[in-house]
Structures are given as C-alpha cells and as structure tokens.
Amino acid sequence: MKHALSLPKIAGISIYIHWTFAILIAWIIFSNLRAGLDAVHIGWSILFVLSLFVCVTLHELGHALAAKRYGIKTTDITLYPIGGVARLEKMPENPKHELVVALAGPLVNVVIMLLLLPVIFGFAWPENEEAQRTFVIDQSSFLPMLGVVNVWLALFNLIPAFPMDGGRVLRALLSMQLNRVKATEVAATIGQIIAIGFVFAGFYLNPFLIFIGLFIILGARTEAEMVKSQSFLQGYTARDAVMTNYQALDRNQSVGDAVRLLLDGEAKNFLVNEEGRPYGVLNRDHIIRGIQTAGESAPIHTVADTNLLYTDIAMPLQEVMLKFQQSKQTIILVQDRGELVGIIDLDNISELIMVNAARGRTT
Ligand code: ZN
Numbered sequence: 001m002k003h004a005l006s007l008p009k010i011a012g013i014s015i016y017i018h019w020t021f022a023i024l025i026a027w028i029i030f031s032n033l034r035a036g037l038d039a040v041h042i043g044w045s046i047l048f049v050l051s052l053f054v055c056v057t058l059h060e061l062g063h064a065l066a067a068k069r070y071g072i073k074t075t076d077i078t079l080y081p082i083g084g085v086a087r088l089e090k091m092p093e094n095p096k097h098e099l100v101v102a103l104a105g106p107l108v109n110v111v112i113m114l115l116l117l118p119v120i121f122g123f124a125w126p127e128n129e130e131a132q133r134t135f136v137i138d139q140s141s142f143l144p145m146l147g148v149v150n151v152w153l154a155l156f157n158l159i160p161a162f163p164m165d166g167g168r169v170l171r172a173l174l175s176m177q178l179n180r181v182k183a184t185e186v187a188a189t190i191g192q193i194i195a196i197g198f199v200f201a202g203f204y205l206n207p208f209l210i211f212i213g214l215f216i217i218l219g220a221r222t223e224a225e226m227v228k229s230q231s232f233l234q235g236y237t238a239r240d241a242v243m244t245n246y247q248a249l250d251r252n253q254s255v256g257d258a259v260r261l262l263l264d265g266e267a268k269n270f271l272v273n274e275e276g277r278p279y280g281v282l283n284r285d286h287i288i289r290g291i292q293t294a295g296e297s298a299p300i301h302t303v304a305d306t307n308l309l310y311t312d313i314a315m316p317l318q319e320v321m322l323k324f325q326q327s328k329q330t331i332i333l334v335q336d337r338g339e340l341v342g343i344i345d346l347d348n349i350s351e352l353i354m355v356n357a358a359r360g361r362t363t
Pocket of ligand 1: 059060063105106157165
C-alpha cells in the first residue's frame, strides 16, 4: 500500500499505518502543549493513543478471524487516524455469517474492557468538575482509561450507521427479511442520515466526527452501488462477457505501436505476448505513463504489467468482478480447460451491468 508504514504481519495479514496518522500524533502534541502539559504527560498521551490503536487493530483482527471461519481472506488492515479498516476479500452474503463477522470486532473491545474491569473499578475517578477538567493520562489513570475507551469503541462501532459495524448488523438483520440489494439500500440510507448527524455534531464536539461522518456517507453509497452492480451479474459466468477477438501486442513492440492501436480502435486494454504466449497486460494508463517516462520508442515490456490474472470460463461473473476490485487490474485472461480463449476487461462487465440495469433486472 502506498503512503503507509508497514508493520509485521499478524495471522498472515499485512498491517499498515496510514501516513495521516502522523497528523494525529502532531495534533496530540500540539493540543497538549497548548494545555500546558509537560513532556512526561505528553509522553503518556502518545502512549495512550498508540495503545488505543493496538485495541483498534485487535478489533479489526476480530473481524478478520471471524471472516476466516467462513473461508473469507483479509487482504490487509490499515490504521487511519479515525480508526481501522480491515479489507476483507468480500463480505459474507449469508446474513448470519455477516452478523458474526460484524459483531466480532466490538466483541474484542468488550473482552478488553472485561479484562480491565478490576482497574476501572479500583480507580478513584475525578468527582468534581474541577478535577475532571484537570484530568490527565498518567501511570495511574492509563489502564482504567483504556478500559473505559474500549467500552466507547464497542458502543460507537455499534451505532447502526452502515458501513460501520452496527450498520452491518442492521443490514444482516434486514437481509433475513428483504433481498440483499434492498436491505443494503435501507441500511445505507439510515447510515447516511446518521452520518449527517455526525458531521453536525462534529462542529460542536469533536472534529474527528466530521471525518467519520464523511467517510460513512461516501462508504455507504459506494457499497450500496457495489451490491446493486453485483446483483445485475447474478446468473452470468465469464462465458457471457469473454471477448475472443481481442488486441494483442508483442512485448518487443514499441510504446508508439501501442499508442497507434489505442487511438485506432475502441480497445483500451491489450494483452502483451512473448513468443505467442501471454506475458503481461497493457492498459491506457500504462501507455500514457510509458510515453511520459520511457518514451514512445521504448519496448512495451518496460511498461506492461506482468501480473497476469486468470479465470475459468465457468466462473460466475460476480467472482470475476471481485477479482477486478481486489487486484485493481483491468484485464483478466479467460481459460477453458486450461487453454486461453479470450479476455475480459472491466468495460465489458460495466456494459453488461448497464444493460441489465436498463432492462430493470433485479434478481
Ligand atoms: Zn469494526
């Protein structure tokens, strides 16, 4: 992942810290300095936030390990200042499975809170307003406060604002009654209404709520659209979208040859061969970047993407679509009994979705 710090893998899952995390740390230092705290207390504050994000990581691992039970892999976990995101290969479509996966994260925070329960109750919490105002994180308040924050993490994540955990719980419960597209639509709408509330509350309470609100508004829409697109592909296989007449170039042809082919026809994605066998793929972005960096006389193999993705012709198109989304590739090679028979590009699938949407097919 770009612009992120990579941490050691846990349970085979890559963990990244997004660069914007540095802003959070800077903000803590800045606000603590402004409050007149000394270096020791600022140190405790930073340690606290880092520990908090260890809890967030464990929360995300909760989702990931629950998903693993249903055979769903997690690509990676990324920590942003507003929270963590576990990128699951796909969401379980069985509502019961989705319910378990959604609840597994907050459950981790509940467990952490239960472990810290003795220190939470053993701590002398400030009683009057003056003591609350001057309350700081130090060695005595560190663990009790971490316990309390885990309660908040669990509760906050369970707010039914799709795609937050609570919203996923809601979608799963709705899916038991409605079809998945409708259930997602309802959950996403409720999520967006709550998110607008977050944005407004953010102006008064905490600016982080504004970011979380915006994140939910965009996320809810994107995911509702995705579920809808997926539904239009129901019942189709790679056979329905495969292009058997596709453009191929040799790896030693020049970037300029690719430019001519790009401008000449409608194809934007090309297969690159080496002695007649698939070597890589070339899309419009590769060609444009190739002109800028290598020049038009450079051979194609210097700019082609050599990661080849294959699918069987009998593969459901929904799975092919997931492959596209996970890999960010624009071409997938289609095989029939191990023989290359054609390619599918993202445009093919998009066209099929548009056609079926126009036909009003919503199975
Ligand atoms: Zn979660």
